[in-house]
Amino acid sequence: xxxxxxxxxxxxxxxxxxxxITCRASQGIRNDLGWYQQKPGKAPKLLIYTASTxxxxxxxxxxxxxxxxxxTLTISSLQPEDFATYYCLQDYNYPLxxxxxxxxxxx
Amino acid sequence: xxxxxxxGGGLVQPGGPLRLSCAASGFTFSDYHMDWVRQAPGKGLxxxxxxxxxxxxxxxxxxxxxxxxxxxxxxxxRNSLYLQMxxxxxxxxxVYYCARVMSDGHFDAFDIWGQGTMVTVSS
Numbered sequence: 001x002x003x004x005x006x007x008x009x010x011x012x013x014x015x016x017x018x019x020x021i022t023c024r025a026s027q028g029i030r031n032d033l034g035w036y037q038q039k040p041g042k043a044p045k046l047l048i049y050t051a052s053t054x055x056x057x058x059x060x061x062x063x064x065x066x067x068x069x070x071x072t073l074t075i076s077s078l079q080p081e082d083f084a085t086y087y088c089l090q091d092y093n094y095p096l097x098x099x100x101x102x103x104x105x106x107x
Numbered sequence: 108x109x110x111x112x113x114x115g116g117g118l119v120q121p122g123g124p125l126r127l128s129c130a131a132s133g134f135t136f137s138d139y140h141m142d143w144v145r146q147a148p149g150k151g152l153x154x155x156x157x158x159x160x161x162x163x164x165x166x167x168x169x170x171x172x173x174x175x176x177x178x179x180x181x182x183x184x185r186n187s188l189y190l191q192m193x194x195x196x197x198x199x200x201x202v203y204y205c206a207r208v209m210s211d212g213h214f215d216a217f218d219i220w221g222q223g224t225m226v227t228v229s230s
Contacts, residue, residue: 034216044217045220055216094157096154096215098154099151
């Protein structure tokens with residue numbers, strides 16, 4: 001199974017900060033990667049698919065990049081509603097695998 | 108409104124069975140792959156398995172951790188997805204989500220999620 005390694009596992013940031021989360025695949029996965037946001041007690045929400053395509057309705061401050069093994073989720077200006085846990089997911093092959101998550105907390 | 112609603116969670120003894128349901132509405136159920144994803148308390152997300160669309164003959168895929176113990180099926184007449192779990196272990200304790208797979212054949216993404224149903228395996 002492809003392993004997805006996310007970093008950092010947590011970070012503290014302030015409103016307005018630029019935040020970057022990375023995800024590394026144990027083998028090349030083309031651009032078959034998505035990013036999800038999860039708030040406590042809620043289901044995850046799709047932010048980005050195919051590594052860089054913004055899901056409809058998601059604010060443009062979210063962006064994704066990367067291909068092959070290294071991927072990045074960037075929040076250009078952190079907003080209060082962005083404090084959450086973020087997960088990457090590879091859909092290159094079965095079994096689908098998630099990264100371990102990055103918890104974004106208020107500094 | 109596109110919606111997924113899970114049900115069937117609860118407390119079950121180790122070794123026992125449990126069947127979860129996911130009722131879909133607002134879209135053509137047979138056109139979509141449907142997945143189960145779980146999350147143990149305080150832990151990350153884990154993909155459980157998939158029921159592919161009618162175009163893919165409703166074939167299934169499973170995670171290694173559950174293969175042989177779970178069966179994913181669907182009832183098109185009820186627009187429902189099911190997760191039959193047998194020989195449950197304490198490590199199967201989790202919130203179980205069903206999710207719709209947005210796909211064009213080149214990518215998959217979970218665009219719609221249910222609210223989740225909690226399964227607790229304990230004696």
